[in-house]
Amino acid sequence: MLAQQRQQAILERVRRTGGVRVADLVRDLGVSDMTIRRDLEALADRGLIEKVHGGATVAGPGSTEEPGFAAKSVRQQAEKEAIARAAAHLVRPGSAVALSAGTTTWTFAHHLVDVPDLTLITNSVRVAEVFHRSGRPGQTIVLVGGVRTPSDALVGPIAVQAIRSLNVDTLVLGVHGMNARAGFTTPNLLEAETDRELVAAAQQLVVLADHTKWGTVGISTIARLDRANVLVTDSGLDKEARDELAGHVGELIVAEPA
Structure with missing residues (x-):
């Protein structure tokens, strides 16, 4: 396959799925890691994609643009892992x-x-798959129904109705963006409605958001910043943003990526 053909194939995959991983392209296209990285560099130089750590995504986000799961999964991987480790102690057995x-x-x-x-x-197909694969006895997993979004969330009236009858100890919420005025936001209107029901069902709200989410605003607000009992972010967040968030949320936890 010629370089031009290979780059066109990569571009089509990025546009179809929202993002690609270098490792997946190396396997599927049968070329070296360095060749794929040169292809991504060439596409990025033409403004057709955005290079991220470990892969590439579509370029040019807006308040209503919703990247797919594949696109988001290659972004800030070290930060997300650090945030996950730091938040793990917030969930107690039997809750x-x-x-x-x-x-x-x-x-x-x-x-x-x-x-x-x-x-x-959960309303996440991907989260439910994690627990399904683990097969641990003694755990109860409830996957609500609904319409599937590009980020593999189940949303809409069916999801809202299912969540409305529930009461949970803790909601662990992921967000598209956050700022002082708009609060925690998402680019998907139906997902915002579903997430608001999750917030209403929880005694405690824990938000997980890496530093790139600060200043990003999706079209719909899920909750105000002061609704969060705990916000877990990473050390890439600057001091000014930390100070502002600390003045709104109940507790701010800053994780250090490995």
Whole structure:
């Protein structure tokens, strides 16, 4: 396959799925890691994609643009893992916990599979798969129904109705963006409605958001900053943003990526 053909194939995959991983392209296209990275560099130079750590995503986000799960999963991987580790102690054995959809909550889910006697409610297909694969006995997993979004969330009237009848100890929420005026936001209107029901069902709200979420504003607000009992972020967040967030949320936890 010529370089031009290979780059066109990569571009089509990025546009179709929202993002690609270098490792997946190396395997699927049968070329070296360096060749794929040169292809991504060439596409990025033409403004067709955005290079991120470990892969590439579509370029040019807006308040209503919703990247797919694949696109988001290659962003800030070290930060998300640090956030997940730091938040793991917030979930107690025997509790009822809700997890919203998102790649940060998906990363966090891997730290919960060994928590005994856990009841987990989620609208994330990916999170449910993590627990399904683990096969740990003694855990109860509830996956609500609904319409599937690009980020593999189940949303809409069916999801809202299912969540409305529930009460959970803790909601662990992933967000698209956050700022002082708009609060915690998402680019998907139906997902915002579903997430608001999750917030209403929880006694405690824990938000997981890496530093790149600060200043990003999706079209719809899920909750105000002061609704969060705990916000877990990473050390990439600057001091001014930390000070502002600390003045709104109940507790600010800053994780250090490895």
